[in-house]
Amino acid sequence: MIWLMALVALALWWPPRRLPKRRPEPEPRPQPVDEAMVIDLATALVASGASIPSALDALGRCLPPGEEAKDVIRAGKSLLMGAGWDEAWDGASGRLSRLSRALEPAWVDGAPPIILLRRAAASVRARRMKDAQEAAARLGVRLVIPLGLCFLPAFFLLGVAPVIISMGMALLG
Template sequence: MRWPGRGVGRGLGRGGAAPAVDAAFLLDLCAGALAAGSALPRTLAVVGRHLGGPDGAALVRAGSTLGLGGSWAAAWADAPPAAAAVGAALATGWEAGASPGPQLRAAADRVRRDRRARVRTAAGSLAVRLTLPLGLCFLPAFALLGLVPVVLGLASGLGW
């Protein structure tokens, strides 16, 4: 049963466009459906239909193409980045006949690890870029509130 207005890809992002889908989330969705025993073309079609948006349409198209016996390249042509990540994770398994579940989970872990590395790099860069402005703000305050009274106190004690 589907409820109107509910679902992952139903909301609109900026400018009325569908929001970008997290590639790791999409990989986990497909891995979960495959772990439940669904065939790969059926998994792609069902996840894509419930996801909606351009990524969902690409998954539906890929599942339908593969289900009808189309080539792997034709199934994933012009796929958005998150859907293309699913296709890249499944490519070797489809051609070699390997189980796709571990490949999808490994790809999702890799996406998350890369994202964490980018966030750590950005945080380190931000700390370096904030040092000079914060120093320029706090140094005058420290001088006026900390050093000037001490110097004036010492100067008055010396009889100046």
């Protein structure tokens, strides 16, 4: 009985465990939108009849908040205010260069932008496919050495060695 009372007293006296405080999770940074998807959005905007400056403004509002969205909106507003093409896109991020190059002939020369935008998106996708195929080929080369080091000894020990041992035992004994 005394032991039980001592245990209860010890449990009440023992300092309670404190759970660690949760650190606030950092705000998630928006992932950049796929470059081909941005060009496809611009294609849809222009195909629906929007002018290039208003299409760029709408595209910038569709993109996640960040530098790319600000650059696209700034380029659209600069074009509306009469800036030249290079001046409007000055300082834009490198991911927007294909969009800019695809829309430039439409703005400067009056060429139909939809065909150029579709080609730019196809170019981005083709480059991505080529990169994936090259990475797959490199992976195949990198896997040869581990497979050779693991499977060849196992094949020899499990497949060839027992046959040689049984033939040796049959010949010798």
